[in-house]
Amino acid sequence: MSFDVAAVRGQFPILSEIIDGLPVHYLDNGASAQTPLTVIDAVRRYETTGRANVLRGVHRLAERATEAYENARAQVASFLGVPTMEIVFTGGCTAAINLVAFSYGALLKPGDRILLSELEHHSNIVPWQLLRSRSGVELDMLPVTTDGRIDLSALPRLVTPKTKFVSLAHVSNVTGALLDVRTVVEAAKAVGAKVMLDGAQRAPHGPLDLPSLGIDFYAFSGHKAYGPNGIGVLWGRSELMDAMPPFMGGGSMIGRVTLAETTWAPSPRRFEAGTPPIGPAIGLGAACAWMQALDWAGAHEHEMDLVQRLMDGLQKIDGTQIFGPAGLQNRYPVVSFMLDGVHPHDVAQTLDSFGVAVRAGHHCAQPLMDRFDLDGTTRVSMAPYNDNSDIDALLAGVAHAAKTLR
Amino acid sequence: MSDQLYQERIVALAKAKTGAGKLENPTRTVRRDNPLCGDRVILDVRLDGEGRIAEIGHQVRGCLLCQASASALSAVAVGRDAAGVAELRRDAERALGREPGETHEPFDAFAPVAAHKARQDCVLLPLEALKDALS
Numbered sequence A: 001m002s003f004d005v006a007a008v009r010g011q012f013p014i015l016s017e018i019i020d021g022l023p024v025h026y027l028d029n030g031a032s033a034q035t036p037l038t039v040i041d042a043v044r045r046y047e048t049t050g051r052a053n054v055l056r057g058v059h060r061l062a063e064r065a066t067e068a069y070e071n072a073r074a075q076v077a078s079f080l081g082v083p084t085m086e087i088v089f090t091g092g093c094t095a096a097i098n099l100v101a102f103s104y105g106a107l108l109k110p111g112d113r114i115l116l117s118e119l120e121h122h123s124n125i126v127p128w129q130l131l132r133s134r135s136g137v138e139l140d141m142l143p144v145t146t147d148g149r150i151d152l153s154a155l156p157r158l159v160t161p162k163t164k165f166v167s168l169a170h171v172s173n174v175t176g177a178l179l180d181v182r183t184v185v186e187a188a189k190a191v192g193a194k195v196m197l198d199g200a201q202r203a204p205h206g207p208l209d210l211p212s213l214g215i216d217f218y219a220f221s222g223h224k225a226y227g228p229n230g231i232g233v234l235w236g237r238s239e240l241m242d243a244m245p246p247f248m249g250g251g252s253m254i255g256r257v258t259l260a261e262t263t264w265a266p267s268p269r270r271f272e273a274g275t276p277p278i279g280p281a282i283g284l285g286a287a288c289a290w291m292q293a294l295d296w297a298g299a300h301e302h303e304m305d306l307v308q309r310l311m312d313g314l315q316k317i318d319g320t321q322i323f324g325p326a327g328l329q330n331r332y333p334v335v336s337f338m339l340d341g342v343h344p345h346d347v348a349q350t351l352d353s354f355g356v357a358v359r360a361g362h363h364c365a366q367p368l369m370d371r372f373d374l375d376g377t378t379r380v381s382m383a384p385y386n387d388n389s390d391i392d393a394l395l396a397g398v399a400h401a402a403k404t405l406r
Numbered sequence B: 001m002s003d004q005l006y007q008e009r010i011v012a013l014a015k016a017k018t019g020a021g022k023l024e025n026p027t028r029t030v031r032r033d034n035p036l037c038g039d040r041v042i043l044d045v046r047l048d049g050e051g052r053i054a055e056i057g058h059q060v061r062g063c064l065l066c067q068a069s070a071s072a073l074s075a076v077a078v079g080r081d082a083a084g085v086a087e088l089r090r091d092a093e094r095a096l097g098r099e100p101g102e103t104h105e106p107f108d109a110f111a112p113v114a115a116h117k118a119r120q121d122c123v124l125l126p127l128e129a130l131k132d133a134l135s
């Protein structure tokens, strides 16, 4: 049976809104995805029937809240294919990466090397630069190919016995390119380096089986994966997590506190200081359940059909150029393009007047823009609920910008 | 479509590229970046003995609004000192609806940007750069 996009759309109330007389053609999913009713319902259920703090009270609302929070952890774990107690809830993907850079980083020594790439989001560069200035580790950068992929042919040169940690985007938020994880893991394991993937742009496209990837840490954000804001996930192997010092101190993360000394709770509590974002975690659990119930073989094929339609349409507009993989292999539905003679912000602004939401600019990847001497790109990022009408509205808008703004 | 922003006068200002390019012997060169959107303006100015602008040249790496603003600015900057440039800035602010009062050529062309808060810094960036150049 073919993928029923109308049925999926029906679960996202915002997609049938009319705003200022315009329909919602939402193609900025890479920044934040929309959220289905089932997620909104789960959050509402918590807020209206089980709202309390977690892990602290003995009353029944506290028990309900704790159970819903821990069920959400189990749901996220099942989405990633990992043990429940290896899931840490964070404020977002950025917070998860900072946690690892701080806490795993505390185990590193001056002169140890960390391998990143030139296409990383700032949130997978800056935390490591902060670590460098704290502790004297060195950073190496994998280059990027002209079709927007991390250039793994540089691995033999850049992975050395000094390399202790590798942190790369699973899917690029600019080009949509999927990382060849196996090759990275092989090279890293050969020197005993740990591997983290920034899964912000991969998690919204279906369940994962992290153990089969051979990696050590994984991070993603709830709001890009159809869940609420203010929640993110860090997965880490428990033997590594239990060896890491805390990132933040406070309630819930302790074993025992005396004024002289405090012992740490084991992971994940050790890394969840203070009252966590309970409602958002519950919403993210529901979002994972929603994703797990979707036909992803059908959804992926549908998303790739949209990518093809977009690429074909852009090709017919004079002066467009795609920055990223030209084909449909090993990519996800994030497509960046340039329109000759028109700045990406002006493209995006014009698209807004067609009811089309996209992102324009450097996409928090300035080193990548510098490397290719780009002012920025216009980025179309899709989700399973997008349809042909979204792509066609976008193409009409780009054609209009091409005609009027240059 | 509800295309109110890119009105003819703004597009025409951008296309006119008045003052685009470098100066041979600038008295000052300043660069201003907008870290949010990545727009960048480099301004060259040549000043006369009294601190007034004798010549101006701009290189804009940015959107149409930023280009149009640099072009508008170059068209009216010559002969002005810091106070005169501050007056242009106020005029732009009035066009953007940030200050009350009537606005004049050429910055009145930016009135459509009043409804687009997120884009107003694009218009103001060249003015910021020129202020730096004169301070």
Ligand SMILES: Cc1ncc(COP(=O)(O)O)c(C=O)c1O
Pocket: A030, A031, A092, A093, A094, A095, A121, A123, A124, A169, A171, A172, A173, A198, A200, A201, A221, A364
């Ligand atoms: C690849 C990638 N990594 C990290 C992030 C940061 O996510 P957040 O801002 O939700 O923490 C993003 C989102 O912009 C992203 O696209």
